[in-house]
Amino acid sequence: MASLNGSAHTLKPAQALAESTRRFPGESTQYRSARNALLAEEIELRRHIERVAALRRALPPGGELPRDYRFDGENGAATLTQMFGDHDTLITYNWMFGPKRERPCPMCTSLLSALDGEMPDILQRVAFAVIARGPIERLVAFKKERGWRYLRVYSSGSNSFNRDYANEDPDAGDNPAFNVFTRSGGTLRHFWGDEMGPQTADPGQDPRGAPDPMPLWAMLDLTPGGRGTDWYPKLEYAASRV
Structure with missing residues (x-):
């Protein structure tokens, strides 16, 4: 069971929802099998994000501010x-x-x-x-x-x-x-x-919160090269690279 917007719903298994009927030009059967398996994980990730957001919304009242800064x-x-x-x-x-x-x-x-x-x-x-x-x-x-x-x-x-x-x-x-x-x-x-940082980072990963608030990394996570390990944004770039 999961609560969405305050209502309880019985969710279909992610594996069942992941039997996508979409096909891209030239894809192989191996690609489609792997893609559907990934899709099931993406559905589970979405559901987990929803569960975490619901837990956050349900937090008890936090501390009163010590002063009006x-x-x-x-x-x-x-x-x-x-x-x-x-x-x-x-x-x-x-x-x-x-x-x-x-x-x-x-x-x-x-x-x-x-x-x-x-x-x-x-x-x-x-x-x-x-x-x-x-x-x-x-x-x-x-x-x-x-x-x-x-x-x-x-x-x-x-x-x-x-x-x-x-x-x-x-x-x-x-x-x-x-x-x-x-x-x-x-x-x-x-x-x-947020309380995630260097002390909560996994090996080989930059410390970051979850979900990651940076659209930059969300876009790069969709690509074969991912975020990489030797590139970070800069304040300025050469005109030819823009």
Whole structure:
């Protein structure tokens, strides 16, 4: 049994659903057999993602925030409460662009560039804020350089938000982190934060959450070469490679 949108359904075995009638030009019987076996695993993966999402939604109330953090925003000071706007849910992303960095983390930047394009849709449902410890002037300057139109950036250089919710040592490097907060009445609570990283990584794999939020890796995972082991996104590429 599985619960989808609050309703219980008896699911057909993935193997039965995976008997695809599709055929691509020139495919062999060996290819079709292997592809259907893979399809069954893809169906099971989708179902597992749904189960994990349901477990996440069913979490008990998280801890109340110790304070209403105050940030430097693009239009002046802003509290975490103000970041919610008209929504009752706020997603934050800790961008690795602290005061010791000359340029931001390329991986974070690749992810945020993808999310900027999705932001008009995301903001229909929840609020979203990008937080970094670097000075707000540098964050805004890079946002303009990158052409981000919808992401809202805030500097946490004057508060303990990164230490409290990104497990970050201010004297060390930056940590990326997703967090979700809720607001009910005047009470702010932490709902969920990613806790996967180097300590949970499997051998030979980069540390990452599940599901992986980066469209870049999702696309490369569809290809024969996969993610590879010697390539990462950059902030800039030669014009001939674009």
